[in-house]
Amino acid sequence: MGTTRLLNSMDRPHRVGMMLASRHAFQSGVIVLLSGLGAGIVYATGGTAYAYPYIMLIPVLLAACWYTLPGGLVTALAAGIAMAVMPLDTNLGIEQTPDNYLLRIAFYLLLGGIAGWLFQSRRQAFLAHRDVARTEQDTGLANxxxxxxxxxxxxxxxxxxxxxxxxxxxxxxxxxxxxxxxxxxxxxxxxxxxxxxxxxxxxxxxxxxxxxxxxxxxxxxxxxxxxxxxxxxxxxxxxxxxxxxxxxxxxxxxxxxxxxxxxxxxxxxxxxxxxxxxxxxxxxxxxxxxxxDPTFDQRSLDSFKLIGRVRDALAEREFELHYQPKICLADGRVCGCEGLIRWRGDNGKLIPPGQFMPKVENTSLIGPITYFVTKVAGTFSMHMGAESKIGINLSVHNLYDENFFDLLIELIEQASVNPERLEMELTESAFIGDLDAARGAIQRFRDLGIGVSIDDFGTGFSSFEYLQHLPITGLKIDRAFVAPIGESEQARKVLACMIDIGHALNLVVTAEGVETPQQEEILTHLGCDQAQGFYYSPALPAEEYRDWCNKRKKKS
The missing domain is CATH 3.30.70.270 (Reverse transcriptase/Diguanylate cyclase domain)
Known part of the structure; x- marks a missing residue:
């Protein structure tokens, strides 16, 4: 393998050299051929006494173009010498005088030199312009x-x-x-x-x-x-x-x-x-x-097509909200849920959020999507238990969106939605850059009576500064910290510290991604307040969620 790479590495300069040599041979051959052809034409048409000697300027100008000043002068001298040995009149056998062929040689050299200089100047200007075009001006690096x-x-x-x-x-x-x-x-x-x-x-x-x-x-x-x-x-x-x-x-x-x-x-x-x-x-x-990977292209194309359909899908009511329950670990009751958007495509099958939401969050479409989720969740919260809260995922764009705040006020004042049943879930990335602005925006939620929790806690910014100073009400510990607690003592210690931090700040701590009874038992022992995950239920449509809650209430 290494030998092959070495041979290829050595072969590439050789190939480049061969290409240059081939081009040089071709150009030189053309100049020699034209010079010989020109000399033959001059001889066949009667000698240098006639106008045909000027045909020798063709190879001179061509040499000046390809080889600039040196090429123009050398070819002009060769053409002049060729014409010097040519008779003045081949039919009469009259030879040229020295003044005649010396003047012609000087004339050829003058034209060859001027043409070569012009082509050389043009080439230098082109190379200088090309260097500027190829160079990043601030650093001098190639661009x-x-x-x-x-x-x-x-x-x-x-x-x-x-x-x-x-x-x-x-x-x-x-x-x-x-x-x-x-x-x-x-x-x-x-x-x-x-x-x-x-x-x-x-x-x-x-x-x-x-x-x-x-x-x-x-x-x-x-x-x-x-x-x-x-x-x-x-x-x-x-x-x-x-x-x-x-x-x-x-x-x-x-x-x-x-x-x-x-x-x-x-x-x-x-x-x-x-x-x-x-x-x-x-x-x-x-x-x-x-x-x-070639599969990137297909995924990008599919995602691109989906993003292009989002607005139409909203208008055609293809989006719906599913609800994943949250369980109070102290007594096992359902204490709320998280509203998760789902897209039911043309064929009736659900499109996974991972295929469209990451792209949507970086476009202006995140506004209409979040408005839809909030309206549906707000209406759904009116039919939940008095102590149940519904979590709504927000992006950093929603945090500072005035239209979104207006929508919340409208839901509270005109639709009679109880703000205490709503909880906004924000990832830590929303606080990077301007903590003061984030504090002010979150306080507006709190002034409306809406709770705010940190989603996927531990995987991003994770600074004690924002935990101390932001007016948040809860922490949601990411599933990455929950998954290994059944096998790793160190993972349990880390999770215990995160729970203690939340309680020290009077925050409600929720563990995400609970999938086994062992994980539930450990989280209960560590004092975690709430849990959600597939161990209890995946996200369900509204009617299925209500049925699930009723069945769980009957079992307890």
Missing amino acids: QVALSEDLYQILPPMPLPAIATGLIKVKITDMADVIEALGLQAANDLIISVSQRLSQAVRGGGHAYRISPDELALVVLDVEPGDLDTISQRLLEVGEESHLIQQVPVRVQLAIGSAIAQGGNKTPHELLREARVALLTSVRHRRGHTHF
């Missing part, structure tokens, strides 16, 4: 234009099975923090430092391209598919080392996406797109590295 051009040069136009080219895209996920703390120049200095380290980490010294303010790309030649993961892990290790920027040690977080073109099976555009999709997947799932 997206250079990357695209180089890929077109590297990727073979015809299938060559032995050749594989890898493309790695690297994103500095916390570049915004660097800009906020140190400024734009520091960000440029950082991208230069990261690019240098990444380039040195690639076998043979890679070439880094800056393709956006916080993204770099690396081209890896003659690579095996399995090598990209190893290379990317090495890049993660090297890239995340501290960088001294403006005398401040800076450590950044990287996300990497990679793709590979084997044997000319992809165009540069396709390779760039696949690496981009892989990088976005890494960022979305908070992974260090993701290699492109």
Whole structure:
């Protein structure tokens, strides 16, 4: 395997050299052929006394175009000498005088020199303009234009099975923090430092391209598919080392996406797109590295089509709310539920929320979706028990949405919804960036009498600062901390600490993802207040949820 890569690596410069030699041979051959053809025409038409000697300027100008000033002068001199040995009149056998052919040689040299100089100046101007177009001005690094051009040069136009080219895209996920703390120049200095380290980490010294303010790309030649993961892990290790920027040690977080073109099976555009999709997947799932998988395309296309149908689906009432019960661990009664959106497609089958909600949360569609969930949940809460609460999931966009607050006020004042039966569930990411603004927004919920709990606690921001200062009423511990408590003593200790923290702050603590009686027993022993999960019930349609609650009440 290693020998194959070595041979491929050695073979590529050889191939490039062969291509250049072939082109040079072709161009030189054309110039010689035209020169010989021109000389033959001059001789056949009577000699240099007639106008045909000017035909020799064609190879001179062509040489000036291909080889600039040196080519123009050399070919002009050769053409002049060829015409010097030519008779003035071949029919009469009259030879040229020295003044005649010397003047012609000077004339050829003058035209060849001027043409060569003009072509040389034009080429230099073009190369200078090309360098500017290929260079990122703030850092001097090669840019997206250079990357695209180089890929077109590297990727073979015809299938060559032995050749594989890898493309790695690297994103500095916390570049915004660097800009906020140190400024734009520091960000440029950082991208230069990261690019240098990444380039040195690639076998043979890679070439880094800056393709956006916080993204770099690396081209890896003659690579095996399995090598990209190893290379990317090495890049993660090297890239995340501290960088001294403006005398401040800076450590950044990287996300990497990679793709590979084997044997000319992809165009540069396709390779760039696949690496981009892989990088976005890494960022979305908070992974260090993701290699492109063809299934990504189908999932992205399906998700794209679904997002395009959301508004129509709302209008056609294809969405519905299902309810997953919450159980009070102290006495086993149903103390509330969580309202979870479901989409029943054209065929009557439910579309999993994971296929559309992550995309919806990053678009303006999250507003209408949340309004729908809140209206349905608010109406449903009027038929629940007096002490039952219904949880509604909110995104950071909803937290600061004035229209959403107006909707809540309308439900409370006009629809007679009891605000104490509503609970807004927010993930920790909603508080990152501006804790004061989040505090003010949450206080507005509390002023209406609506509870607010932290969803998926422990998996994100997890700062004691917001627990102390935000006016929240509950914590929902993520299922990742509940799943291992049956087998791990350490997991039980961590969970006990999280429950104690919640109780110390007078918060209602709910455990998510309960799936076994053992987990329920441990959570009860640790003093957890509430639990929800498949051990009790999955999310159910409204009528099935009511039936489930009635059956459980009869059993207790």
